[in-house]
Amino acid sequence: MKATVFHGARDVRVETVPDPAIANPGDAIVRVVNAAICGSDLWPYRGTAPWQPGARLGHEFTGVVEAVGSGVHAVRAGDFVAAPFSFSDGSCAFCRAGLQTSCEHAGFWGGQENDGGQGEFVRVPFADATLVRIPDAVRADERKRVAALALTDVMGTGFHGAKAAGVSAGGTAVVIGDGAVGLCGVIAARYLGAERIVSVGHHPARLEMAQGFGATDVVDSNDPDAAEKIKEITGGTSAVVEAVGQQSSLDLALAVVRDGGTVSFVGVPWGMSTVDFRRLFGGNVALRGALAPVRAYLPELMDALAAGTIDPSPVFTHRLPLPGSPDGYRAMDQREAIKVCLDVSAA
Amino acid sequence: MKATVFHGARDVRVETVPDPAIANPGDAIVRVVNAAICGSDLWPYRGTAPWQPGARLGHEFTGVVEAVGSGVHAVRAGDFVAAPFSFSDGSCAFCRAGLQTSCEHAGFWGGQENDGGQGEFVRVPFADATLVRIPDAVRADERKRVAALALTDVMGTGFHGAKAAGVSAGGTAVVIGDGAVGLCGVIAARYLGAERIVSVGHHPARLEMAQGFGATDVVDSNDPDAAEKIKEITGGTSAVVEAVGQQSSLDLALAVVRDGGTVSFVGVPWGMSTVDFRRLFGGNVALRGALAPVRAYLPELMDALAAGTIDPSPVFTHRLPLPGSPDGYRAMDQREAIKVCLDVSAA
Known part of the structure; x- marks a missing residue:
């Protein structure tokens, strides 16, 4: 598959990487529909954060479930879902308290260990606990569908x-x-x-x-x-x-x-x-x-989005296809864009 | 009257200063019964805080009301009272919210402007709002009377x-x-x-x-x-x-x-x-x-003290008459004393 990969300061590339596959019973494979570039992605981009070449980029994405492991029951193939910027097991004391960012098994998308959001597919650990279904009404509405991407982080x-x-x-x-x-x-x-x-x-x-x-x-x-x-x-x-x-x-x-x-x-x-x-x-x-436990808020904010009570879609001032990812970084870096939405595949 | 006065690093003296008098209708004059030396008094004592010679010392005291101004109604001559480490007007938005330390007219005992607690008398501004009556049962019980002094700060x-x-x-x-x-x-x-x-x-x-x-x-x-x-x-x-x-x-x-x-x-x-x-x-x-709005807690803690639910009196490991104040500072400075109680006059 294609994915955005870090090579060095101001050097990110979209290139071919291995396709992800189910590794654990709790995993799901998600085909990315929309992915965002985040202000915090600019820290490695600008060389401030000491990332290693080869690291995958992106921690904000929505997508369609392609496959699930045998232990996944809350989502199924075909569901349109949002993922918070970190995954979590859903069962530890922190998850039960709504502080999923402190989950004992918390992990962040991208880097050397996990798929990043700015690619075609993502293996999602703890899929039941991590993913949140996006209502059909949001999926079918272009503006709301893009707005849903904002709910994964900002x-x-x-x-x-x-x-x-x-x-x-x-x-x-x-x-x-x-x-x-x-x-x-x-x-x-x-x-x-x-x-x-x-x-x-x-x-x-x-x-x-x-x-x-x-x-x-x-x-x-x-x-x-x-x-x-x-x-x-x-x-x-x-x-x-x-x-x-x-x-x-x-x-x-x-x-x-x-x-x-x-x-x-x-x-x-x-x-x-x-x-x-x-x-x-x-x-x-x-x-x-206040590192946000986004997973705790996704259901409420998704409801508010579906109802039209909130609409963060205007923060996405730029939209690009996945191959345009490096251009998106440049636009964010130069403050031309508030936030970039990558259109990776069809919803 | 006699009062403890700052002269320089590790130089505090008990000397004669002017007797206080009612200056405003809301004032009370309190004859100090017990006063404490605080860990924070050690900052000027050690020369860490840039105090001026002549500054009065002490911000923790209990005492008997000697006289009140024409605008004072909540306390009267003869009442045994506790004062929090800062005075407050009782009417501003912060006081009403229980954050008396942020009172628009808040002031601290001692320094160049106000009497300090480690002396024979203190002029108390906003006496109605600042002072809290101490129950007779506490006044009559030596141990609880000393414990009440702890309620003024620590x-x-x-x-x-x-x-x-x-x-x-x-x-x-x-x-x-x-x-x-x-x-x-x-x-x-x-x-x-x-x-x-x-x-x-x-x-x-x-x-x-x-x-x-x-x-x-x-x-x-x-x-x-x-x-x-x-x-x-x-x-x-x-x-x-x-x-x-x-x-x-x-x-x-x-x-x-x-x-x-x-x-x-x-x-x-x-x-x-x-x-x-x-x-x-x-x-x-x-x-x-968390600079404590002690005034907000004094009533509850006084009740708990009277009921025997709390007893902080053991923190006063040393007791001295007012002239022994410099010895009290030395004992605190050298960590021989946890806290010093000065016995200034009879309750």
């Missing part, structure tokens, strides 16, 4: 960030970052009923998209008075989602959160080196790391 | 730390630090119904006291395998109270907390420089700063 991550920060109905939320996750954080805050939602970023087109998603206010993160402006708008907010992963955005989050509030951070923290402990202490502020 | 702080970390009935708690706050954290965890309570420190006598307070297990923090031992005992705990304020204790807290759990830190973070963001992120761990 939408679930934005939702987790909003919940972890304590966003609640009638309340106020600040979302720092106008990338796909930040934008999905705005959708989530709206979905959770926040009345005042401030989107913070520095790309005018993305902030405009945030407004379309429900942001009541936007603030330029490059404005030296950004913190004061946010505090003036919100009058103090107890829920801040940090969706950038840099020191400056963490600092801004701590500057604007209300005493007693929570800052969740939802991105891989590549760019954070320290935190203002005095601020956390004196202000009774919680800093909550 | 017991309230240990309680806040335990609540902020999510200690719950039937659960497990790890308390790192065997100082007065850590020991009170153990009392609080027991009070909250935790079934397994691990006290971590390196002073055998203090760890023995922790066992008397309800710790089911003790671990030597200097043991290179401390983290493994704690994890083996607890099988993973979601509630960790960090009551030291040093980098090594924060690191240990993050090493032993279960994914999805919370580390609260309750001490002024003088010795923390960074945090393992990857651990917070990947493990969905919350780091919660």
Whole structure:
């Protein structure tokens, strides 16, 4: 089959790799329909993360079940399914508690061990626990079908960030970052009923998209008075989602959160080196790391998508066939694309 | 009156200062009965905190109301009262939410502006909101009267730390630090119904006291395998109270907390420089700063003290008259005393 393979900094290629096969009774083979390129894929792409040549890429995909092992009962061949960005056994204490990212058998797509999402097929371990069926109404609707791809990571991550920060109905939320996750954080805050939602970023087109998603206010993160402006708008907010992963955005989050509030951070923290402990202490502020257990949220978010309550599809500004994957990386790297959807096969 | 005054590193003196007087209608004048020396008083004492000579010392005291301003109605002359380590107006949004440490008019005892607790009298602003009456049964019982002094800071702080970390009935708690706050954290965890309570420190006598307070297990923090031992005992705990304020204790807290759990830190973070963001992120761990709103807890803890449910009095290993205050500082500095109680006047 064809799959996207890492060769070095800014060198990813679509090439032929071995076809996957059922290895364990709990496995399923999924033919990928749509796959996404993630902001976190840019860390190896840019050489920041020390990946080895030959590593497979991609951890966001939807697809059609082609075959299942003898132990798989929840999905069957022909089902259209979504996979969260990590797989999990569904039976350990963490899975039962809804924290599938901490599953004792958790694994991430791609790398040296597993198939990546940006390819034609994926072997899915623990298929019963990992995969979630996508309703026919979503499968049949082009826009919703693409939106479902967002639920495998960025939408679930934005939702987790909003919940972890304590966003609640009638309340106020600040979302720092106008990338796909930040934008999905705005959708989530709206979905959770926040009345005042401030989107913070520095790309005018993305902030405009945030407004379309429900942001009541936007603030330029490059404005030296950004913190004061946010505090003036919100009058103090107890829920801040940090969706950038840099020191400056963490600092801004701590500057604007209300005493007693929570800052969740939802991105891989590549760019954070320290935190203002005095601020956390004196202000009774919680800093909550928030790697999203997307699997826990997929059913609820799929329902919301099917019902038309949420629609993250606009974050996919670019669509390309699988062979265009390297172009997709370039577009993401140069910030031409918010997020790229690869059209791999027919649904 | 006589009061303890800061003159420089390891130079505190009891000397004559002006008698306080009612300055605002909301003020009360309190004749101090008992005052404590706090671990956080050691920061200026050791020269770590840049205090100015002439600053008054002490932020923990109980006493008898001598006089009240025209606007004071909740307490009257002759009442025996406890004051939390900070005063607050009782009417702002933070006070109403039970976060009195963030009160718009919050102030701390001592320094250049306010009387300190380690003196004969204290002018108490916002007396109605700040002071809490101590029941006669506590006043009349020497042991409980001294224990009440602990409620003004360390017991309230240990309680806040335990609540902020999510200690719950039937659960497990790890308390790192065997100082007065850590020991009170153990009392609080027991009070909250935790079934397994691990006290971590390196002073055998203090760890023995922790066992008397309800710790089911003790671990030597200097043991290179401390983290493994704690994890083996607890099988993973979601509630960790960090009551030291040093980098090594924060690191240990993050090493032993279960994914999805919370580390609260309750001490002024003088010795923390960074945090393992990857651990917070990947493990969905919350780091919660926890400067205790002691005022919010005083009524409940006073009831528990009166009922005999809690008894933090053993943390006061040393008692001295007010003129012995400098000796008390030396005993705390040299770790001869866990905590010093000054007997200033009769109850």
